[in-house]
Amino acid sequence: MIIETHQLLLFIAAGWLLNLTPGPDVLYIVTHALRSGARAGLVAGLGITAGCFVHVAAAAVGVGALLSASATAFTVLKWVGAAYLLWMGVRMLLSRPGGGNGAAIAAAQSATPVVVSLRSVFLGGFWTNVLNPKVALFFLAFVPQFIAAGTGNKALAFVLLGVLFNVNAIPVNAGWALAAAWMSRRVGAVQRGLHWLDRVAGAMFIGFGLKLALTDRPAS
Template identity: 70%
Template sequence: MPDFHHLLLFVAAGWLLNLTPGPDVLCIVRHALRGGARAGILAGLGITAGCFVHVAAAAVGVGALLAASATAFNVLKWVGAAYLAYTGLRLLFARSGGSPLDQAQAGPLGAPAAPRRVFLDGFWTNVLNPKVALFFLAFVPQFIAPGTADAAWVFVALGVLFNLNAIPVNVGWALAAAWMARRARVQRGLAWLDRVAGVLFIGFGLRLAWAESPSR
């Protein structure tokens, strides 16, 4: 394991990276705005579960396969881009209506978002993004000294620490978005926020679709 100084640096870098807005943060904020802090936290837990999948995959070599094989990278890339675009379109054409309180408790199509659906939305948003797998392959090894015994287990331990370290940040995003949702102006604009979120998700999907395989 890294020494205490490098471990603190790893934790601080993880916090900064998790504070950076992206599809995961947008997923948390969207659910928190619509369903409150609990929904946002649940989406964040789904994202964390997806990150654990990437850590496990990287540990067994799947991440290295994505980095080395353009075909494997492109398959996952297009599936992930399609999912982000689908989510964006669903939000963009969501029906609006009802009282602000009804809207705040509703899902993208006006129906209450079930906890399982919220969790899986966070999970798939993360796990279908090959860039997350490549991120773990690029970021975590920087904190593993060359020649470290059992480097694979150290990688897994640091990956687990990174994911656990992200939970407070995700909770913070959820609480902040839920607090915003209680403001009258935000409640009146929830339908427009869905449209904005839809455009952003489509944009994230297009950006992922244009991403080139690192093997090129």
């Protein structure tokens, strides 16, 4: 079994919450939707999702190599991943209302609407995601925690869970794009909502970081 049922439900729920969390991807989607309409926001989300598939494929190869490498290599990556998740969690918990993405969304809302090429919007989202090393580190730190210990082909299991994570992200990204019109009229409320979402997701990041730090090297 690749993943147990209760772990699968937790994985899906965590994926939805993490995709709802404000970040560069959400900011890219929302700013394009505010400036050029919902269609541009939807295309931006699809570009970001396409970029995530590249990270899933690359990380799956890395996971397969890691599990056949030394215990030292596993330990190094484990602690790097745990430190990254903990850092993200603490930063979210300490974020201030009205700052960060909230301020950027407010600025996008006040900008003059512009007509853009949907192709350029898609490619922009794709390359912005592909060239972000933090995305690759996130997949390496997050996904392996949900793979059952007795799974034979862990690289394949990683790919399947990565695909599930990305597919689940599509409706969330679409929701951000379609909600941009509402946001443009209620930026203050959005900033407060994003702040509390940061706190919830921050606590989750810290939990996963601690869980990863306490994880033993799986059998190859």
